Amino acid sequence: MKNERYKDTDLREALRRKYADTPQLPAGFMNNMERKTNPPMTRPVRRWWWVAAAASVLLIIGIGVTMMPIEERMPTAPKVVAKMEPQQTSVVTTQEEPREEKIVISQKNHQNKLHDSKQNQKTVPVIPTVEPEDDHHLHYASAELTKDTLPYQNPARVDEFIAKMAAYNHVKQGELECTQPAGSNVVSSVYVFPDNKEIDVFGRLLQVACCYSDETPGYLLSFSHQQFFFELKDMRQQLQYRWIAERVNGKILLYGTHAPLGTKESSACYQDYRDELMHTKSINKTPREI
């Protein structure tokens, strides 16, 4: 690199002429720079930014929790089995063929006694008993709260849902008069749904049950392929609700009751209806000595 500078006078002269009338900075330039270097908004703006950001994060978390399915919010460990009022209960067992011989077992002192007259007959427990607290074969995800400390979830909405489902599928509601115990004030209704995948009664009932928090008073849920059992208490209206569904002869018998809290309920009328549906004479009424 040469240290001396090139003269190139033509080029110098060309550039000198070309840039002779270089424009000056506009008069307002200094004012513009003043505004840029001294913005009117100062520190408090940043604080508001932080507040807005924190509020946004909380809002997103809130929406996320709200949108989370109820099943995911449920604790995985089963809760304490709800305490039920002592009541007259019975366990019904049935066979695959309803017209064949049935076995009736009376339950006393919370003991299940199962005697099968034939070895090859399969017996299936149909209705889970409510009474025994130490029955670990049932799937309980329930807890009882004596106070209405949770957001109120009206159990009657299950009945509304069932009524709508029945109406949609042209299934009529049957009224049941439970005479046991005498002077019973239990309100019962029964539906017979076809057992098919389109209606999927069990699945829909389970969905409805899962809409209720397991901390809802009296929450008691049990289900299997054969049966569905769900109980709730309405502490505001002082009512207790129970829904039982069972697969019987290609149909699903759905039975719902509600009664004032503490009312002793019997499954006798349900069993009557069930036997009637199956065209069998109830043998529950004549408990057999075993």
Added chain:
Amino acid sequence: MSALTEKDIVEAVRSGRHEGQTEMVGRYAQRIFAMIVKLVPDVMDAQELTQDTLMRAFSHIDSYDSRRSSLSTWLCRIAYRLTLDFLKRNSPLIVSLDDAGMGQKDISDEELEAELSTGREERIEQLMQMVDNLPADERMLLTLYYYEDRPLTEIAYIMGVEAGVLANRLYRTRKKLYKKLKDEERTI
């Protein structure tokens, strides 16, 4: 005349004092603008780039090293980079195929100097037009070298290249102008 020295201005800007920024703007803004407007013909764009240059300087004043360059040269370096970025954003980069082989010194510096120092009026006018058609970096190089009389080392700092590379680029640019002049002579 301001009593603040260049060092005082830098210190004032570093400590966030408003008078430092005002002084820097008042002292260097026109110079920066004059440099930018040679590459960016639109005055509003040039003004905007001048503002950006000064704002960039305020925010990066800690990176200024007085041992490497004067404050003015450092500001010119920022201005040059911002201006090139602006030109790249607003016009496609065109690489002339005529540049191939331009680095070979088949014409001596003396011969080039003689051809570019004829003193003929039409040659000066031809060069005025040719400078407009040069790429931005070459135009800036000629401006800083011939018009502002800055040494190559300083121009190298402003343009962010090695001084040796810059000397080669200067030779290439001069040779390009010479060739164009010759071509025009032939067509006439």
